[in-house]
Amino acid sequence: MSLESAMQRLDAAWENPEGTARKMHADGCKVVGFLGATVPVELIAASGAYPFRLKGSAPGVDYGATDLSDTLMEPVRETYLRQLFDRMLKGDLEWIDLLVIPRTSEGLLQLYYLIDYARSLDIGQRMPRVYLLDLLQTQHDYSIRYNRKVLSDFAERLGEITGTLPDEAAITLEIAATNETRRAFRDLCTSGKLTGIQRLKLSAFGQHEPRAEFKALIGEFQKAEPKAVSKAIALSGSTQENAAVYDAFAAHGVDIAIEDHDWGAAIYEHDASLEDDPIAALEARYRVHGLSLRQFVRRQPELGVDGKPTQISAVAFFFEENDDTLGWEYPDEKTRLERVNLKSIVLRGPVGSEACQKAISDFAAQLPVRAGGTAND
Amino acid sequence: MTDMVFQSVADEPLATTALAKEKQKNWFKDFRTRSMEQGEPYVIAAAVSPHEIFHTMDVPVVTNTWYSSIISAKRQSPYYFDLMEKLGFHGDLPRYLSLPMMTTLDNDPERAPYGGLPKPALILDRLRGDYAQRISTKWAAAFDTETFFLDVPAQKKLIPNWWELAQCDWETLYESHRLDYQVEQIKALIEVAERTCGRRFDMDHFEGEMHRINQAGENVARARDAIASAEKCPVSLPDQLTNVMAATWNRGSQWSVDHTAAYAGEIEARVANKQAICPGEKTRLLWLNTGLWFNTGFYRAFEESHNATFVWSMYSNYFSDGYRKYFDGDPLRALAARSISMNEQLHLPPWMAGWILKQAEEFRASGAVMLTPIGDRLSSYGTRACIDMLERAGLPVLELSASMVDARLWDNDAMIARVGDFIDQRVKA
Numbered sequence: 001m002s003l004e005s006a007m008q009r010l011d012a013a014w015e016n017p018e019g020t021a022r023k024m025h026a027d028g029c030k031v032v033g034f035l036g037a038t039v040p041v042e043l044i045a046a047s048g049a050y051p052f053r054l055k056g057s058a059p060g061v062d063y064g065a066t067d068l069s070d071t072l073m074e075p076v077r078e079t080y081l082r083q084l085f086d087r088m089l090k091g092d093l094e095w096i097d098l099l100v101i102p103r104t105s106e107g108l109l110q111l112y113y114l115i116d117y118a119r120s121l122d123i124g125q126r127m128p129r130v131y132l133l134d135l136l137q138t139q140h141d142y143s144i145r146y147n148r149k150v151l152s153d154f155a156e157r158l159g160e161i162t163g164t165l166p167d168e169a170a171i172t173l174e175i176a177a178t179n180e181t182r183r184a185f186r187d188l189c190t191s192g193k194l195t196g197i198q199r200l201k202l203s204a205f206g207q208h209e210p211r212a213e214f215k216a217l218i219g220e221f222q223k224a225e226p227k228a229v230s231k232a233i234a235l236s237g238s239t240q241e242n243a244a245v246y247d248a249f250a251a252h253g254v255d256i257a258i259e260d261h262d263w264g265a266a267i268y269e270h271d272a273s274l275e276d277d278p279i280a281a282l283e284a285r286y287r288v289h290g291l292s293l294r295q296f297v298r299r300q301p302e303l304g305v306d307g308k309p310t311q312i313s314a315v316a317f318f319f320e321e322n323d324d325t326l327g328w329e330y331p332d333e334k335t336r337l338e339r340v341n342l343k344s345i346v347l348r349g350p351v352g353s354e355a356c357q358k359a360i361s362d363f364a365a366q367l368p369v370r371a372g373g374t375a376n377d
Numbered sequence: 378m379t380d381m382v383f384q385s386v387a388d389e390p391l392a393t394t395a396l397a398k399e400k401q402k403n404w405f406k407d408f409r410t411r412s413m414e415q416g417e418p419y420v421i422a423a424a425v426s427p428h429e430i431f432h433t434m435d436v437p438v439v440t441n442t443w444y445s446s447i448i449s450a451k452r453q454s455p456y457y458f459d460l461m462e463k464l465g466f467h468g469d470l471p472r473y474l475s476l477p478m479m480t481t482l483d484n485d486p487e488r489a490p491y492g493g494l495p496k497p498a499l500i501l502d503r504l505r506g507d508y509a510q511r512i513s514t515k516w517a518a519a520f521d522t523e524t525f526f527l528d529v530p531a532q533k534k535l536i537p538n539w540w541e542l543a544q545c546d547w548e549t550l551y552e553s554h555r556l557d558y559q560v561e562q563i564k565a566l567i568e569v570a571e572r573t574c575g576r577r578f579d580m581d582h583f584e585g586e587m588h589r590i591n592q593a594g595e596n597v598a599r600a601r602d603a604i605a606s607a608e609k610c611p612v613s614l615p616d617q618l619t620n621v622m623a624a625t626w627n628r629g630s631q632w633s634v635d636h637t638a639a640y641a642g643e644i645e646a647r648v649a650n651k652q653a654i655c656p657g658e659k660t661r662l663l664w665l666n667t668g669l670w671f672n673t674g675f676y677r678a679f680e681e682s683h684n685a686t687f688v689w690s691m692y693s694n695y696f697s698d699g700y701r702k703y704f705d706g707d708p709l710r711a712l713a714a715r716s717i718s719m720n721e722q723l724h725l726p727p728w729m730a731g732w733i734l735k736q737a738e739e740f741r742a743s744g745a746v747m748l749t750p751i752g753d754r755l756s757s758y759g760t761r762a763c764i765d766m767l768e769r770a771g772l773p774v775l776e777l778s779a780s781m782v783d784a785r786l787w788d789n790d791a792m793i794a795r796v797g798d799f800i801d802q803r804v805k806a
Binding site: 074076077110114116138140294319321324325332 | 467726
């Protein structure tokens with residue numbers, strides 16, 4: 001594979017994130033879809049199923065109105081959930097063998113119950129089979145015990161789907177392989193060889209494409225030259241399924257060097273331990289480090305995936321419309337960032353709005369221009 | 378013809394309403410004396426958390442939503458919302474649960490209701506959404522105090538007609554694995570409560586509290602039955618709220634048992650004496666979702682103009698239907714059952730809508746008005762599916778989008794016109 005063909009493969013997956021999973025299903029493989037960044041893919045893979053994470057819409061693909069979901073779902077809900085629910089009502093996701101919904105945000109939990117209700121209606125007859133993964137993110141010892149049972153039950157459910165109950169050895173192998181891929185991706189992210197948009201695409205690639213291909217692409221991008229950036233910032237806040245925010249900054253010469261949302265590089269920041277019982281290792285990894293709205297300790301947005309400061313000059317906080325959670329931390333974060341000489345700005349969605357575009361333009365103009373080097377130098 | 382037989386008590390609140398207000402006023406005076414002047418510990422807690430632990434230890438509990446409603450009722454919410462924006466919190470962040478914290482961040486006792494809240498021994502919150510932990514953590518930091526977060530495993534199956542199982546067969550309803558978790562959590566909470574408050578938890582005393590809550594719930598059920606079966610509504614919704622909520626905040630006390638008995642008795646007497654708040658009543662309405670705290674008079678705005686009364690809101694009888702938990706064994710498990718699914722029962726569409734339909738039938742209501750909160754995603758969850766279920770079942774629903782606490786966003790004339798039109802056009806008398 002060449003770098004050029006790697007780019008083509010990356011773009012193809014970006015435009016059609018369900019393509020591979022659909023092909024797998026057509027070829028007879030059991031396909032387990034999941035939402036959010038807190039579902040242990042290691043368990044799914046250990047059962048022999050193909051894990052892939054769903055988006056509300058494919059980047060660049062306008063799914064248009066959410067007419068069906070709007071009849072049952074409040075307009076203040078997360079855009080990607082409204083889109084997903086609309087697609088479920090239309091039967092677009094009926095083919096998935098099992099859709100795993102973690103309860104690591106209230107929006108996801110409410111979606112699970114709404115799907116249940118929709119099944120009782122005429123318009124809800126083509127819903128996929130869903131599974132609620134009731135993973136708690138509190139640090140209580142009784143939460144840990146509860147979660148381990150939850151993950152064991154999940155493994156059994158996967159076994160029912162695939163006919164292969166994930167055993168300790170299989171889970172351990174998957175943990176090791178997943179960790180190795182995460183490490184490779186982290187190394188690439190800190191090498192300065194990716195633009196923000198490429199990193200976002202590659203990060204998403206790892207969520208819905210085969211691990212072997214993910215590793216191969218990482219390998220190809222490692223052969224590239226480091227990219228000098230003149231203006232670099234970090235992005236914090238709401239999830240970004242597409243590159244609209246990245247594109248808006250790039251149009252003003254600003255690269256997003258790191259992000260903390262749950263489609264970005266931070267998904268790969270932490271490994272699961274190979275020292276513990278595999279269920280315990282997965283429980284700890286996803287409870288503590290699973291990026292979600294319920295996560296207790298959020299990462300510092302200015303740090304790279306290696307935990308070291310990046311060469312950025314500012315942090316942009318983007319909160320989607322009706323955000324009720326992430327914005328609480330902004331005033332304290334602003335103060336903390338000022339202490340380390342980093343500017344910050346709050347951007348409100350939608351990114352295409354005139355106000356948001358102007359705010360990005362004005363903010364970009366204020367940022368200092370670097371003499372050279374990558375965002376990680 | 379019927380109108381002539383009924384005596385109007387439109388302008389006569391229940392005698393127990395004044396007593397309930399007096400109780401709350403005295404409670405707050407006592408709280409201030411003990412906690413502010415004498416330095417006794419107290420706790421700030423979410424409404425849907427097990428206050429019973431602290432009641433048993435004689436530790437005052439201030440409910441954050443209660444204080445929020447007080448701020449709102451005193452029409453001070455606009456000041457604190459402006460402050461919120463000045464401090465850098467964006468405008469979509471939820472307001473209902475954040476108002477009390479703003480009084481602490483403002484640190485102006487002259488302005489805050491009752492002089493503001495002193496430093497608590499503990500802030501107790503339940504993670505019913507995603508932001509409770511963020512508000513409470515920030516609030517606790519401002520006070521330099523401790524937090525305890527109650528987590529809640531998700532209900533796997535929503536058994537229909539929850540109210541039929543909630544009082545006696547709660548083990549089946551709420552799922553044993555969830556109750557196991559919750560009991561462990563409550564035990565951990567007791568340890569933290571004992572440490573932070575410096576008091577001992579007495580199980581015998583607690584068991585007595587639990588029985589008294591069931592007794593008070595029975596009295597609220599009596600009141601519910603009297604209102605529902607009355608030919609004309611004998612008591613206004615604001616009166617219902619004042620009495621039942623005072624008993625709820627003071628649950629477990631002998632006062633709450635006696636007060637609810639007097640409340641039920643007074644309503645029953647009104648029914649027997651053919652007294653009604655709107656003798657010409659032709660239409661009964663339900664108020665859905667949370668209350669309109671800064672303007673409870675709104676509930677009564679349609680009695681003269683449309684002969685329509687609001688007869689019910691979820692506060693009318695959740696105390697009887699949701700709080701009562703009869704038990705033979707471990708009272709902690711009964712407490713776990715009470716607090717584990719409060720929010721789900723009140724806000725999760727199948728449970729919420731099922732209960733509302735039951736009330737509509739029993740209270741003979743022919744329409745409902747639902748407050749869909751602005752600026753509070755959590756409180757909006759489930760409203761659209763609930764409306765869908767109610768409409769499918771034949772109960773017309775008017776959705777009003779408004780803030781529960783922000784008077785700045787409320788256009789009273791426009792809202793009265795909307796409800797009036799709704800009654801005229803969609804609600805059958």
